Amino acid sequence: MNAVIQVSDLEIEKRLNGVSVNAQKGDCIHVIGPNGAGKSTLMTAIAGLVSPDNGRITFKGKPLEYWSLAELASMRTVLAQQLELSFALSVSEYLSFYSISESLIIPSMLETALEIATFLNKPITQLSGGERQRVEICRALLQIWPQLLKGEGIAILDEPLQGLDIRHQYAVATLVQTLCSKGNTVIMSSHDIGLSVNYCSQLWLIQQGNIVASGSPSKVATQFNLEKVFECHFSVNQKNNFLEIQVCAPITLE
Amino acid sequence: MIKGKTAVVTAATVFICALFGVLSAVGFTDTPYELKLHILYQLQLPLALTATLVGAALSVSGATLQVVLRNPLADPGIVGITSGASLVAAVLLLATPQWAENYLHYILPVGCFIGALATTFIIYKLARRLLGSSTAVILSGIAISTLSGAAIAWLYLFSDANSLRNLTFWLMGSLYQTTWPILVVGAPLVIAALAFQFSNASKYNRLYAGDVAATSSGVDVHKLTERSLVACAVAVGAAVSMAGSIAFVGLLVPHILRLLIGHNNRLLLPLCALVGASLLLLVALCSELTRAITLPVSMITATLGGPLLIWALLKGQLR
Numbered sequence: 001m002n003a004v005i006q007v008s009d010l011e012i013e014k015r016l017n018g019v020s021v022n023a024q025k026g027d028c029i030h031v032i033g034p035n036g037a038g039k040s041t042l043m044t045a046i047a048g049l050v051s052p053d054n055g056r057i058t059f060k061g062k063p064l065e066y067w068s069l070a071e072l073a074s075m076r077t078v079l080a081q082q083l084e085l086s087f088a089l090s091v092s093e094y095l096s097f098y099s100i101s102e103s104l105i106i107p108s109m110l111e112t113a114l115e116i117a118t119f120l121n122k123p124i125t126q127l128s129g130g131e132r133q134r135v136e137i138c139r140a141l142l143q144i145w146p147q148l149l150k151g152e153g154i155a156i157l158d159e160p161l162q163g164l165d166i167r168h169q170y171a172v173a174t175l176v177q178t179l180c181s182k183g184n185t186v187i188m189s190s191h192d193i194g195l196s197v198n199y200c201s202q203l204w205l206i207q208q209g210n211i212v213a214s215g216s217p218s219k220v221a222t223q224f225n226l227e228k229v230f231e232c233h234f235s236v237n238q239k240n241n242f243l244e245i246q247v248c249a250p251i252t253l254e
Numbered sequence: 255m256i257k258g259k260t261a262v263v264t265a266a267t268v269f270i271c272a273l274f275g276v277l278s279a280v281g282f283t284d285t286p287y288e289l290k291l292h293i294l295y296q297l298q299l300p301l302a303l304t305a306t307l308v309g310a311a312l313s314v315s316g317a318t319l320q321v322v323l324r325n326p327l328a329d330p331g332i333v334g335i336t337s338g339a340s341l342v343a344a345v346l347l348l349a350t351p352q353w354a355e356n357y358l359h360y361i362l363p364v365g366c367f368i369g370a371l372a373t374t375f376i377i378y379k380l381a382r383r384l385l386g387s388s389t390a391v392i393l394s395g396i397a398i399s400t401l402s403g404a405a406i407a408w409l410y411l412f413s414d415a416n417s418l419r420n421l422t423f424w425l426m427g428s429l430y431q432t433t434w435p436i437l438v439v440g441a442p443l444v445i446a447a448l449a450f451q452f453s454n455a456s457k458y459n460r461l462y463a464g465d466v467a468a469t470s471s472g473v474d475v476h477k478l479t480e481r482s483l484v485a486c487a488v489a490v491g492a493a494v495s496m497a498g499s500i501a502f503v504g505l506l507v508p509h510i511l512r513l514l515i516g517h518n519n520r521l522l523l524p525l526c527a528l529v530g531a532s533l534l535l536l537v538a539l540c541s542e543l544t545r546a547i548t549l550p551v552s553m554i555t556a557t558l559g560g561p562l563l564i565w566a567l568l569k570g571q572l573r
Binding site: 044047049069070072073074076077078080083085086087089090093094096097098136139140143 | 320321324325326456459460462463464466467469470471472473474512516517518
């Protein structure tokens with residue numbers, strides 16, 4: 001067993017009812033589920049930012065409480081959902097506060113995927129939602145960049161694709177996949193099932209605080225599972241190595 | 255934006271000039287040498303030290319409060335720390351019995367510190383309860399300021415003429431009331447509180463991205479917030495005990511500096527100390543030069559501060 005993160009019987013009142021999942025080193029995990037299913041709660045608990053009512057989480061073989069805040073900070077990073085900033089600091093200042101070295105150097109892999117060089121000198125409050133999200137992803141990954149280079153990093157990203165245009169959605173999904181292929185572990189939530197099933201190695205399907213299914217995407221993203229969790233009509237087709245998913249919502253308004 | 259080094263050198267030069275100006279003001283008069291020395295030691299040196307310590311304490315605490323409370327409007331005066339300290343000072347000035355008046359030098363800083371700490375505590379509790387709403391923090395601060403303002407007004411009603419004069423000093427601020435005993439107690443408090451804030455500058459930088467991001471990068475946000483608020487209360491309490499309540503410095507200096515040198519607290523906080531100190535030294539120098547009348551400090555800081563803040567508003571620093 002090479003589990004980086006083990007979650008067993010995790011309970012958080014009104015959010016999670018006994019969740020047990022594992023993440024192996026190098027896994028690229030996408031978490032999908034309806035709004036309010038508990039994706040964000042699960043991810044913040046794994047990150048060690050909320051303490052569970054019940055159950056245990058181990059991180060690299062040791063219970064989460066064993067690690068100090070500073071030790072955790074050097075191993076894993078967290079991307080939270082966006083919040084409004086009260087100060088008009090420039091993007092490069094903002095990023096430099098989170099990078100390891102004093103002077104800000106954006107690794108070429110991040111720049112290729114996120115393309116933020118053009119607005120480095122802009123005040124962060126003037127960016128569009130998607131541009132801001134690209135900056136936030138960069139900030140989160142810079143925090144543990146040395147670990148990510150070594151293939152020892154763990155990134156927990158809450159809806160990194162939110163607000164991104166289609167090109168950057170795929171760029172970020174590819175970035176995550178590439179990081180995982182180097183041995184890093186990424187857990188990210190997503191609402192784009194069609195993208196997620198083709199860009200992850202493990203899929204966690206979550207509904208009302210329970211894991212409905214977890215494992216390889218072709219086993220988890222079945223028509224039965226998806227229709228049960230999302231209450232929509234799905235058609236799932238395997239085409240060579242590609243899972244094609246079509247959705248139709250059975251909603252009539254009048 | 256100005257390079258860090260240039261900014262530090264400029265601010266340090268201005269500071270040294272202003273310090274020298276205040277200290278040498280006595281040198282150009284035709285008083286005898288011994289008297290000059292006496293004036294320098296008993297009047298000019300305490301004046302220069304007070305201006306330096308108070309200016310630095312208010313500006314740095316203002317900058318820290320703005321980042322810690324995530325609100326660019328925060329300022330020791332606006333969030334109510336100063337008014338808590340002034341209220342205690344007013345009560346002490348009016349209610350201290352005759353026999354205890356010799357100890358007022360020691361009671362006053364402690365009292366101001368307790369007042370500042372108490373209001374900080376109330377504001378912090380309110381801020382925690384009204385979590386996420388930074389406007390609410392400011393509003394509760396204004397409520398507390400108004401309340402202590404009202405209390406001070408009631409005190410006015412029941413005080414004699416002599417006490418009234420003392421009280422006015424607290425409300426308008428003055429750099430001429432300090433004595434060596436107050437400085438000896440207050441200076442270490444200010445220096446310790448500022449040192450704490452300087453040493454946490456890179457943690458404050460992480461707070462810009464929000465609680466979750468800061469915590470995930472290894473900053474214990476609650477602990478940092480609590481300790482920083484205490485540090486601000488200590489610095490501001492000590493400042494009020496030395497010079498009464500001085501408006502605007504804590505809001506003005508950090509804002510102007512952010513426009514000029516950016517948001518990096520490792521640079522911003524030390525520069526706030528230098529520029530805040532220089533500002534009050536210049537105010538002291540103005541008073542020295544006009545000699546005949548002692549100008550209330552708040553009057554000058556507000557006269558200078560109002561237009562500068564409007565300029566900052568127009569530059570889009572505040573929204």
